Amino acid sequence: MLVWVIYDIADDPIRKKVSDKCKNYGLYRVQKSVFLGDLNANQRDSLAIECEDLIDPEVDSVYIFPMDDESFRKVKLIGQAFDKELVSDEVLTTFF
Amino acid sequence: MQLVINSRGSYLKKQQNCFLVKNEDKVFEVSANKVESILITTSATITTDAIKFAVENNIDIVFLDHFGDPYGRVWHSKLGSTVLIRRKQLEIANKEQGFKLARGWIEIKINNQIEFLKDLKKNRPEKREEMDEYITNINTMIHKLLELDGVLDEARGTIMGIEGMSSRHYFNALSYIMPEKWKFEGRSRNPAVDEFNCLLNYGYGVLYSMVEKACILSGLDPYVGFMHTDNYNKKSLVFDLIEMYRIHVDRTVVNLFSKRKVKEEYFDKIPNGLSLNKEGKALLIQSLNEALDQSIGYHGRNIKIRNTIQYDCHKIANELIK
Numbered sequence: 001m002l003v004w005v006i007y008d009i010a011d012d013p014i015r016k017k018v019s020d021k022c023k024n025y026g027l028y029r030v031q032k033s034v035f036l037g038d039l040n041a042n043q044r045d046s047l048a049i050e051c052e053d054l055i056d057p058e059v060d061s062v063y064i065f066p067m068d069d070e071s072f073r074k075v076k077l078i079g080q081a082f083d084k085e086l087v088s089d090e091v092l093t094t095f096f
Numbered sequence: 097m098q099l100v101i102n103s104r105g106s107y108l109k110k111q112q113n114c115f116l117v118k119n120e121d122k123v124f125e126v127s128a129n130k131v132e133s134i135l136i137t138t139s140a141t142i143t144t145d146a147i148k149f150a151v152e153n154n155i156d157i158v159f160l161d162h163f164g165d166p167y168g169r170v171w172h173s174k175l176g177s178t179v180l181i182r183r184k185q186l187e188i189a190n191k192e193q194g195f196k197l198a199r200g201w202i203e204i205k206i207n208n209q210i211e212f213l214k215d216l217k218k219n220r221p222e223k224r225e226e227m228d229e230y231i232t233n234i235n236t237m238i239h240k241l242l243e244l245d246g247v248l249d250e251a252r253g254t255i256m257g258i259e260g261m262s263s264r265h266y267f268n269a270l271s272y273i274m275p276e277k278w279k280f281e282g283r284s285r286n287p288a289v290d291e292f293n294c295l296l297n298y299g300y301g302v303l304y305s306m307v308e309k310a311c312i313l314s315g316l317d318p319y320v321g322f323m324h325t326d327n328y329n330k331k332s333l334v335f336d337l338i339e340m341y342r343i344h345v346d347r348t349v350v351n352l353f354s355k356r357k358v359k360e361e362y363f364d365k366i367p368n369g370l371s372l373n374k375e376g377k378a379l380l381i382q383s384l385n386e387a388l389d390q391s392i393g394y395h396g397r398n399i400k401i402r403n404t405i406q407y408d409c410h411k412i413a414n415e416l417i418k
Contacts, residue, residue, distance in 0.1 A: 024113030026127035043129070089130065092385040095100045095378050096117045096124055 164301025177315020287369030299345035
């Protein structure tokens with residue numbers, strides 16, 4: 001299922017660690033503190049646990065929102081848009 | 097996704113849990129969770145870290161030569177399954193069971209060809225009569241095939257002959273429905289002399305690597321074939337099994353031509369023939385991946401075409417050790 005990860009983290013090194021985590025799980029960065037991508041329930045849970053270990057719960061926040069396909073189709077993108085096909089794993093072949 | 101490295105001089109390395117590819121002007125980073133296989137079709141640099149990382153994640157790295165034939169692959173150094181499957185595979189090769197298996201594969205292939213020609217006929221009413229003639233010719237071949245009996249050693253030549261004849265009719269039919277500009281004279285390889293064969297050969301090459309992978313994963317020995325005889329480094333079983341799946345490449349290539357997607361710029365002239373260049377490879381691999389991602393009915397359920405190869409191989413392996 002598609003998952004949005006949105007965070008607000010005060011400390012630079014910790015923020016970097018969280019963003020690396022998201023990237024390693026296969027999420028794509030769609031804004032500075034927003035990641036999006038397709039994860040299964042297990043991956044979603046373990047990402048949540050790993051983020052929880054990293055951040056300072058007194059000051060930081062990380063939101064993990066799952067989103068169903070139907071809602072994702074209704075998403076409106078204005079201005080600098082991300083690649084909808086890439087984040088929803090519809091790209092079968094990537095050439096480099 | 098399948099990651100295809102087709103820009104000369106690209107550099108692939110591991111970065112944390114991701115693969116990072118870069119060349120002089122761009123960078124692409126993708127998590128190992130998202131990559132199914134890595135195809136390298138040109139000169140590139142890979143770090144050993146990236147190779148180890150791919151092996152650990154069951155992502156195979158396949159290297160394709162100029163004609164699309166896989167000349168190497170990186171895979172873990174384990175057997176993948178029990179040796180019993182290989183023992184049985186050798187045992188049945190010269191028994192009736194081996195003969196029936198091999199005949200069944202060729203039967204599937206020829207039936208696929210007939211189905212495809214029938215599909216093509218539907219949209220081309222003005223060519224119906226000629227097409228019917230080709231189809232009837234291939235049908236006679238199927239009847240001859242089904243009459244055969246015995247063990248492979250005796251029947252091998254006959255089966256090969258039948259298969260060859262039906263393929264000749266089949267490719268004549270395909271050439272007949274091609275747009276005037278792209279008609280071709282039979283099959284040619286290493287190198288292909290025309291654009292149709294050029295695309296077809298490259299597509300088959302990609303398919304070889306998929307069939308080989310499916311064999312390895314299911315514990316079948318790619319070198320122990322039934323129809324195809326043993327020889328040095330000859331992947332006889334891969335040659336045997338690929339017959340059932342060639343149709344997917346055929347359909348993709350014919351579609352590209354009939355939808356006018358093929359351009360002359362996609363081919364480079366080489367001595368005695370043609371070769372597919374970077375843009376041509378990209379078009380073909382992309383379309384092939386899309387075609388293989390379609391679902392079809394398979395023993396009462398719907399699965400993606402690319403997965404039928406693996407299912408079939410597992411089924412063959414399971415039959416062997418029953």
